[in-house]
Amino acid sequence: MGNTELKKTNQSWSPVRANSVANQIVMQVREALFSGKFQPGDLLGSEKDLAAQFDVSRITVRDALRTLETMGIIEIRVGAGGGARIAEGNLDYFSDALAVQFKLAGVTEREILDMQVAIEGTGAELAALNRSRENLEELTELLEEAESVIDSPADFTDAGQRFHLAVVEASGNRALIAQFRALRYVVWPQNAQRAKREIAENAQKIHRQLFAFIEAQDSEAARKLMIDHLASIRAVSFSGTAEDTANGLICC
Amino acid sequence: MGNTELKKTNQSWSPVRANSVANQIVMQVREALFSGKFQPGDLLGSEKDLAAQFDVSRITVRDALRTLETMGIIEIRVGAGGGARIAEGNLDYFSDALAVQFKLAGVTEREILDMQVAIEGTGAELAALNRSRENLEELTELLEEAESVIDSPADFTDAGQRFHLAVVEASGNRALIAQFRALRYVVWPQNAQRAKREIAENAQKIHRQLFAFIEAQDSEAARKLMIDHLASIRAVSFSGTAEDTANGLICC
DNA sequence: ATGTTCAAATTATTATATCATTATATGAAA
DNA sequence: TTTCATATAATGATATAATAATTTGAACAT
Structure with a gap:
């Protein structure tokens, strides 16, 4: 048994088996990170180093490192x-964990879409307020790219999705961006490659309007348009009839 | 080296070291979960069983299990x-992972508050639409509890936070609830125990008004009130002057 | 000098064996 | 029926060793 100098001040996490030596190491590193003792890129050491530092076996260190790695730390x-280094933020782990949790909790498509409305609505609103010139240029490029592939459903869907992402990115809010990426990963299987010609034209029209609002910094209009846009997607998702789809309500 | 019958159809995760035997096991379990082969509560087996099944050592299985455990699977x-069982959804892991990512990405308090507006605004809106009789009863209880401890800043803050949580829970949207819990965990250190008497009274008034909107199913009003409520909290957070605090703009 | 190749050192990965710790299940006694 | 002791089964942890992957650096050729 090693001296891991644990602090028992832990809270709100894993009630069971929280006092294993491996978890104590996890906690120490985690708390050191939050207390500012570590920064991305900092070297923790090799398994051997850490085993010596904590006076535990390499296997125990490994267990802790495996957990820390999965947590993205x-x-x-x-x-x-x-060896082990403090990570740069890596949203892939997080997105995956989110998808897993939604799956396990049995979260419905409806709930996810409501969530999407919350994120993208606010994203559009803040994009209108905070967009930089670079953001506008990127959005313009994506609009033109989408225009050029408007007859290719797969390509257009892809360009459309990147437009949505670019809108949220223009908000400058990394928390929103993280959420959007995670959600997109969850939602992605459902609404891929459904854009026919007339649908694509309608989507493109809405996207251009959205761009205009963002450029004009009309945040309320941007938010409202985005919400309506997503609401119509939802309507199609749930009715699922060919008519609705043909109505051009869906985009990407 | 064991035969793990891996499928190489993996995507979108951990680009580095993704082909380790341990990760292949993780992938198999993860994909089995998403393909509906597993349900919460199902037994995977003991480390020894799994080592035999995959024809690998116990250490390798341990690595995989540690990762799966941290992912909440x-x-x-x-x-x-x-032994190892498919987990019920456990949002604590997820909340923690979110907090870690925000920390690593250097997300600011401002960004988190904007995120909170998105979540709680939509939460209030959907609460007004979907609230059950039980939700209304719980909200009423929390309002009365807060009233009874209005002179105790710490207790009132606590009751107020639970009121906010109950509002989001009334939305019936588990994705929103998960996000709210995660955010609360991130934000929590900042705005604890700041509620003086007059501040508490103002917060209580706003909460009662919010309850009225939710009861009356006035979703737009509920959303607007919640957003204003949070916006004033934000204003205080950033100015931080005693005057603002005394203005009674902050709640919990 | 500069670029390339190759060997050595370093490190994680996997494996096997063993003991300790912990929680469940079983069964006997009250 | 409850309680308590015991057996059993599982993870937790340690030790040791072989293997694979990667970087470093030196030797070498250009």
């Missing part, structure tokens, strides 16, 4: 000069 | 009849 590299 | 119990 550290990155591990093999080879000389390798 | 499985729960592990010690002792006879224990």
Whole structure:
């Protein structure tokens, strides 16, 4: 048994088996991160180093590192000069964890779409307020790209999705961006490649209008348009009739 | 080296070291979950069983289980009849992962508050639409509890926070609830125990008004009130002057 | 000097064996 | 029926060793 200098001030996490040595190490690193002792890129050390530091076996360190890695706190590299380092933010783990939780909790498509409305509505609103010139240029490029592939459903859907992402990115809010990415990953299977010609034209029209609002910094209009846009997508998702689809309400 | 019957159809996750045997096991379990082969509560087996099934060592299985556990996919119990089971949804893991990502990405308090507006605004809106009789009763109870401890800042803050949570819960949207819990965990350190008497009275008034809107199913009013409510909290958070605080703009 | 190749050092990955700890299940006694 | 002791089964942890992957750096050729 090793001396891991644990603080028992832990809270709100994993009630069971929280006092295992491996978890104590996880907690220490986690708290060191939150207390500002670590920054992305900082080296924690190799398994051997850490085993010596904590006075535990390498296996125990490994358990802790595996957990920290999955939490996105550290990155591990093999080879000389390798070892465990504090990670840069990596949203992939997070998105995946989100998808898993939604799956396990049995969250419905309806609930996810409501969530999407919350995120993208606010995203559009803040985009109108905070957009930079670079944001406008990127949005313009994406609009033109979508225009050029308007006859190719798959390509248009892809360009449309990137337009939505670019809108949220223009908000400058990384929390929103993270959520949007995560949600898109969850929603993605449902609404891929459904855009026929007339549908695409309608979507493109709405996107152009949205761009105009964002450029004019009309945040309320941008929000409202985005919400209506998503609401119509939802309507189609739930009725699912060919008529609705033909009405051009869906985009990407 | 074991035969793990891996499918190489993996995507969108952990680009580095994704082909380790341990990760292949993780992938298999994850995909089995998403393909509906597993349900919460299902037994995966003990470490020994799994080591035999996959024809790998116990250490490798352990690595995989540690990852799956951190992702919230499985729960592990010690002792006879224990082993690894598919988890019920556990949002604590997710909340923690979110907090970590925000920390690593350097997300500011401002960004988190904007996010909170998105979540709680939509939460209030949907609460007005979907609230059940039970929701109304719980909200009423919380209002009365807050009233009874209005002179105790810490208790009132606590009751107020639970009121906010109950509002989001009344939306019936588990995705929103998960986000709210996660955000609350991130924000929590900042705005605890600041409610003086006059501030508490103002907050209580707003909460009662919010309840009225939710009861009357006036979703737009509920959303607007919630957003204003949070906006004033934000204003205080950023100015931070004693005057603003005394203006009674902050609640919990 | 500069770029390339190759060997050595470093590190994680996997494996096997063993003991300790913990939780469940079983069964006997009250 | 409850309670308590015991057996059993599982993870937790340690030790040791072989293997694979990666980087470093030196030797080499250009």
